[in-house]
Amino acid sequence: MAKTNPGRFFEDYSVGQVLPHAVPRTVTEGERALYHALYPARHALYSSDEFARACGLQESPIDDLVAFHVVFGKTVPDISLNAVANLGYAEGRWLLPVHAGDTLRSVSEVIGVKQNSNGKTGVVWVRTRGLNQLDEVVIEYVRWVMVRKANPDAPAPETLVPDLKKVLEPSDLVIPEGLDFSNYDFTLAGEPHRWGDYEIGETIDHVDGVTVEEAEHMLATRLWQNTAKVHFDLTFRPEGRLIYGGHVISMARALSFNGLANAQMIVGLNGGAHANPCFAGDTIKAWSEVLDKAETDVPGVGAIRLRLVATKGGAPFELRGEDGKYTSDVLLDLDYWALMPI
16 A cells, blocks of 8 residues: 555545545744744734734734635645646635634535546635634635646546635624724824725735745745645746745735735635746735725724735736736736724
């Protein structure tokens, strides 16, 4: 019997499969320090216990995207070890803050499969849930991945494409217990702009850029225990090690601080696409568009829906060409809900 894990191939999946993922991880303050070393992350709620307490929380949570990366990384050996590409996200919700000392594990369910016309690959949809040590779901999301077939002649599983929400409703969003922005300190947060200062349709150039270094992206991917071959092995992808898409997400989110410093907590992920590959040496820049706004029943807290676009140093506000396809400079197109003081 083989002792090593070759990973699953497309023909190994079927709708209804439940995949419990190995190696739970206890999150520590080291995660916060490394995250802030890797990205220019400066949102006050995730940087200061005192700021978080002034906003009604017991302490500063671990960054919301740290929870995403830890949960995502657990899934790679079972879902995307043999992936060609991670294609998109939907129905993502952050349900509970994660704190240092919490232990996270991941479970996924296959909710859709569809073989591609070339017969060599197929798309697999999974709903992943991250649970803490109390078996409480802290985050859930759907993603879909293009996966190779081990045997092109193997019969394809029966096709089912899931019907997913294009956008989460404001009522779908979960606001952390106790959160209260009534006495929010805009000076300490870094910007004066509140929920009412943003208009639907407004675009924001986040100005700054960061050039991706080879060692940093591999360090980040190892940190999340993501074992996908394309991120490390040049014999697997000779044109260059593919930058983990989550690295691009975190970099763009951190860059968005300049203009959206008060979009403190990500609570919903409506959709996302990794439009073009990112390699070491690319300079990531970011811009945002306000897509929607909603009031909540929590004191001082508003929800703002944002499109976050990461580019390879391209001009801001250019997304698609005349053919309707993403321009070659676009790396990421992410649609999310965040919480902001009113």
